[in-house]
Amino acid sequence: MLIEHYIVDVRRQFTGESLTGARRRLHGLRDWSKPLPAAHSGDQARLEGHLLQALGTGRGRNPLGVTEVVPGTDHLVLRLESVDTFAPLLRLMPYRDRRRSRHGLLDLRVSASRRGIELVLGRSGSGRALIVGPQGCDLTTAVDDHRQAIESMQYLQLWTKDTPHDPMPRPMTSRRPRPKARPMDPYAVRAELASALLRRLHLWNSLVAGSSVTFTSQPLDSGLLWTVERCVPHHRPLHDDIATALADPVAGPGLPLDATDHPCDQEQCVQSFDSGRLTVRTIRGENDRPARPASRARAHVRSTFLREAKQSPIADDQTRAGHVLQLIAPWGEGHAGAADQLAAAWAREGLHTLILSTGSSRETRNTAVSWRRARLTGGRGAMFKAYSNLIHHDLEADIARARGVFDHIILVKRNWTDTPLLGFSPLADDHLIVAGGQFPKTTRTTTVRAGELRRRSLPLTPTESAVAWLHHRLGRVPFSDVPMTGLLLWCERDESCTDGFDTEVDAELARHGMPVLGRLPQTPRFSPDRTVLDHVPDEQRKFVIQQANQVRQCLGPAHANATAFRTALREYADL
Ligand SMILES: [Zn+2]
Ligand SMILES: [Zn+2]
Ligand SMILES: [Zn+2]
Structure with a gap:
């Protein structure tokens, strides 16, 4: 197989992108040491963490109801299956209630364009995502309805582009008393973990057709602990190649499996990665409406990729020239x-x-x-x-x-x-x-x-x-x-x-x-x-x-x- 076809196929197994789209984007990359670009800025990764959390329990034919993920260094495009999938994202949009308490993700700005719903995060606006609906579905209506609901309660929307950001915290001087530390967004701590997972959302059902996943997070120290709950069909083994795919540093997110014994039996397999920041729990259960099963050609690419991704390159019993x-x-x-x-x-x-x-x-x-x-x-x-x-x-x-x-x-x-x-x-x-x-x-x-x-x-x-x-x-x-x-x-x-x-x-x-x-x-x-x-x-x-x-x-x-x-x-x- 040509290297180009192979890399395109591997990338599509992670993102669900169209063939032509993935091919075009790969041609734009400097080289293929990272077939899926990582988020460049901290705000970009932080935005993706919030998106993963908001969409994390969604269900659909595709993982979390997301048909396609298009990762770029300074932006991310998500194509959703339906308006229902979009609804949880409305909760991220910031507003102020009548008691002047603020809610939502305060430095998020949201606007509707012809292409879809644009999300911009951070003071410098360096976190960007575009949310696109399915064919013939307009997400603008959902945003409009949400605005009307906010206004009918006499709340004030804070998500329009012209909403000013909070002033920068003043630099500390020795004369002043130490100001109370501003609560830091826990999504900013090691944000690249969640970002890398969202950018590879299709990995899970590429690995096991008919499986489903949910993503949740809990606070851990100053950051977050992510948990992936994964349901695989009854005939599939619980302990499979997921650790190999997650550890791969080229196409995968490069998350090393923690070297501890993990609970693994007939009921569940619970593995932890990246020094405990990610837990993957695999159980059995049927996804009632799986997306199309993987074709034979794609299955071949997957098995090749997993064989490639072995950490030690001695896979066969060959002696090496050295x-x-x-x-x-x-x-x-x-x-x-x-x-x-x-x-x-x-x-x-x-x-x-x-x-x-x-x-x-x-x-x-x-x-x-x-x-x-x-x-x-x-x-x-x-x-x-x-x-x-x-x-x-x-x-x-x-x-x-x-x-x-x-x-x-x-x-x-x-x-x-x-x-x-x-x-x-x-x-x-x-x-x-x-x-x-x-x-x-x-x-x-x-x-x-x-x-x-x-x-x-x-x-x-x-x-x-x-x-x-x-x-x-x-x-x-x-x-x-x-x-x-x-x-x-x-x-x-x-x-x-x-x-x-x-x-x-x-x-x-x-x-x-x-x-x-x-x-x-x-x-x-x-x-x-x-x-x-x-x-x-x-x-x-x-x-x-x-x-x-x-x-x-x-x-x-x-x-x-x-x-x-x-x-x-x-x-x-x-x-
Ligand atoms: Zn080419
Ligand atoms: Zn196991
Ligand atoms: Zn000479």
């Missing part, structure tokens, strides 16, 4: 991008790949590296990423562990240092230099003749070009003393093949011990992380896969040359 490749970019020319390209291309060929970045940021303090899925592959392959902290982690142990689980580990150091000895890792089996691949065809001379500057450009032969390129681009790399596997070059995006001049330069570089193993197209700036597992033109996909396979065939076996490499580094240091 090869470590270090990518080195002396000028910082996108070695991370090159790692993405190679790892994705090899994963697409069915291999298990890991990009292991190292750095010395002081933020992460956990003692063992954990790898996270980076892309969906839709096949046997897998692409993971991990970050190893040089201060707090033992890189050697991390690599040893990774060798047992992955075919290819691509090691990427965050910063190139001026001490090449620190730049190269003897833990790697192969070392590739990543650099721009434009070979000079001319060189410039400047002379003074009779008080005037004279500039000329001289043509270079391929041999001269190779030497000039080596000394100019690789000046910081001790390639003549430390054995490098070769070069990985960036080429112009459109020029996927090389000309005769390049071929001759390549041969000369090989003579200097720096063979060109492959070329990758320079990625466009707006989507630097796009790989063959994302949306790229077919031509480019073919070229990258061919080049990546060529690179792979040039790599040596794992554990072969470590001692020799260490010796070379030591001798170079003693020079």
Whole structure:
């Protein structure tokens, strides 16, 4: 199956979007490391938490009576089954009663437009949702009726766009007594949890056709504890793959299952996630009016996705090649991008790949590296990423562990240092230099003749070009003393093949011990992380896969040359 079809299908299983809509929106994403965008702003996520709570006990043919969820970074569209589904949202609309007490969600503004009911939350209006009714159903009437009801009680509506927001709380000064803390909206605390669930509302009935869900929340510390109550049909097992789907960090919400024993018997299965912030209780019961059953094609995608989402990529009893490749970019020319390209291309060929970045940021303090899925592959392959902290982690142990689980580990150091000895890792089996691949065809001379500057450009032969390129681009790399596997070059995006001049330069570089193993197209700036597992033109996909396979065939076996490499580094240091 084409990666594009697969990603579209996976996304639709979470959102219930139309095929054309989902396809169009996926094309607009930078890459597919997150096929469903997350809410960008806190107000956006908070609004979605309130929506989930308000709609949370609704019933319908679809989950909560919501036909379709369209997630965007700065907005959300909900298509409802009926006006009845909309009614609970009216309770969020703020108003003031005759005693001047205020009710509802105070910083919510609501307006009706031709497209639907627009909700805007927050002082800066950065939380946005559009509620759309079914075909031929006008939600405007419901809002109008609600306004009339409010006014007939001589209450004052506070939801129109021109209602001013409360003044900002004054900054505290030492002279004043400490003002009473304003009650914080509990929906603002870890709001992304509820947002991620609402954005994946169709997950539950995609997983088990004919099941139904409700969402409720209770206050927990300063935030909320969410409970999903899930009814599955009588013939279905209570304990199923839901934890796998919820834990997936690429398409799923990335909520880890809590490592405690959970109540699981003939009556119910109760699992808790994200340090107890989410509880999922599965019981048996029939949804009397389920939406269409999943088609066979969709069911296939689902089982593929769940198999993919396994946390440990060792699913089969295969032993992994465990090869470590270090990518080195002396000028910082996108070695991370090159790692993405190679790892994705090899994963697409069915291999298990890991990009292991190292750095010395002081933020992460956990003692063992954990790898996270980076892309969906839709096949046997897998692409993971991990970050190893040089201060707090033992890189050697991390690599040893990774060798047992992955075919290819691509090691990427965050910063190139001026001490090449620190730049190269003897833990790697192969070392590739990543650099721009434009070979000079001319060189410039400047002379003074009779008080005037004279500039000329001289043509270079391929041999001269190779030497000039080596000394100019690789000046910081001790390639003549430390054995490098070769070069990985960036080429112009459109020029996927090389000309005769390049071929001759390549041969000369090989003579200097720096063979060109492959070329990758320079990625466009707006989507630097796009790989063959994302949306790229077919031509480019073919070229990258061919080049990546060529690179792979040039790599040596794992554990072969470590001692020799260490010796070379030591001798170079003693020079
Ligand atoms: Zn269970
Ligand atoms: Zn030379
Ligand atoms: Zn396309």
